[in-house]
Amino acid sequence: MAISVATWNINGINARLDTARDWLGRAAPDVACLQEIKCIDDNFPAEAFESLGYNVATHGQKSFNGVALLSKLPLEDVTRGLAGDDADEQARYIEAVVSAPVGGSLRVASLYLPNGNPPDSEKYPYKLAWMERLRLHAEELLALEEPFVLAGDYNVIPSDRDARKPGAWVGDALFLPATLERFRALAHLGLRDAFRACDWRDRQYTFWDYQAGAWQRDNGIRIDHLMLSPQAADRLSSVAIERAERGREKPSDHVPVVARFDL
DNA sequence: ATGGTAGCCTCGCTA
Numbered sequence: 001m002a003i004s005v006a007t008w009n010i011n012g013i014n015a016r017l018d019t020a021r022d023w024l025g026r027a028a029p030d031v032a033c034l035q036e037i038k039c040i041d042d043n044f045p046a047e048a049f050e051s052l053g054y055n056v057a058t059h060g061q062k063s064f065n066g067v068a069l070l071s072k073l074p075l076e077d078v079t080r081g082l083a084g085d086d087a088d089e090q091a092r093y094i095e096a097v098v099s100a101p102v103g104g105s106l107r108v109a110s111l112y113l114p115n116g117n118p119p120d121s122e123k124y125p126y127k128l129a130w131m132e133r134l135r136l137h138a139e140e141l142l143a144l145e146e147p148f149v150l151a152g153d154y155n156v157i158p159s160d161r162d163a164r165k166p167g168a169w170v171g172d173a174l175f176l177p178a179t180l181e182r183f184r185a186l187a188h189l190g191l192r193d194a195f196r197a198c199d200w201r202d203r204q205y206t207f208w209d210y211q212a213g214a215w216q217r218d219n220g221i222r223i224d225h226l227m228l229s230p231q232a233a234d235r236l237s238s239v240a241i242e243r244a245e246r247g248r249e250k251p252s253d254h255v256p257v258v259a260r261f262d263l
Numbered sequence: 264a265t266g267g268t269a270g271c272c273t274c275g276c277t278a
Contacts, residue, residue, distance in 0.1 A: 011270070012269085012270050012271075014270095015269085015271090062271085062272085063272080063277090064278095117278080210267085210269055211266075211268050212265095212267045
């Protein structure tokens with residue numbers, strides 16, 4: 001069976017409820033990984049998505065961060081928080097197994113990797129440590145030899161080609177050599193950037209700042225990624241960046257990225 | 264080099 005998995009930094013789920021419902025109604029992904037819901041679990045408008053046929057699992061936080069999984073298929077074995085630091089109180093990771101009626105199941109995570117700016121603050125070492133925790137967790141998942149997707153806002157510009165103005169990002173936490181090195185470490189484990197597995201075009205972005213006319217100038221960056229286990233990459237059929245959503249009314253500053261699999 | 268915008272239980276923080 002075919003299954004589609006989307007990732008989308010929604011930038012405030014309650015401020016973006018109509019925008020989110022509109023896109024989900026049109027695109028109807030089987031699974032949607034949301035980031036920056038910016039609310040506690042009790043304030044997540046679950047009914048608004050259940051009425052569209054989605055099961056809902058959230059890992060929220062007051063005002064900042066927060067991630068969610070929406071799935072038309074049942075969500076099983078939901079895990080909240082990224083392993084490796086019990087003292088970490090930021091809600092940036094949720095994982096579950098999506099059980100398909102035929103063709104087996106797919107493990108999916110929605111993650112919001114720390115931004116890390118400014119790099120001379122404590123935020124940057126937190127980002128790097130979080131990336132190392134993600135690598136260790138991915139290593140554990142890989143040992144299962146199952147298809148999985150780690151989808152989300154990575155706050156990483158993987159290469160020059162993933163920014164309209166790479167020079168403007170030199171020294172930024174999204175583009176520092178240590179950041180890119182840790183992102184590549186995921187690839188070295190065997191994880192595949194789903195988009196780059198299918199599409200080598202330049203100027204394919206997922207984020208445009210609200211400021212300084214970034215959208216109008218197409219001054220974007222590609223920072224929202226679906227990283228696939230080898231078993232998931234084998235089943236990947238296509239990836240699409242839903243660029244047009246950035247030009248709609250009351251948009252998030254990120255657009256959805258959708259990967260399709262034949263399980 | 265600067266400033267620009269948006270969301271949050273807002274008067275500053277995060278991005």
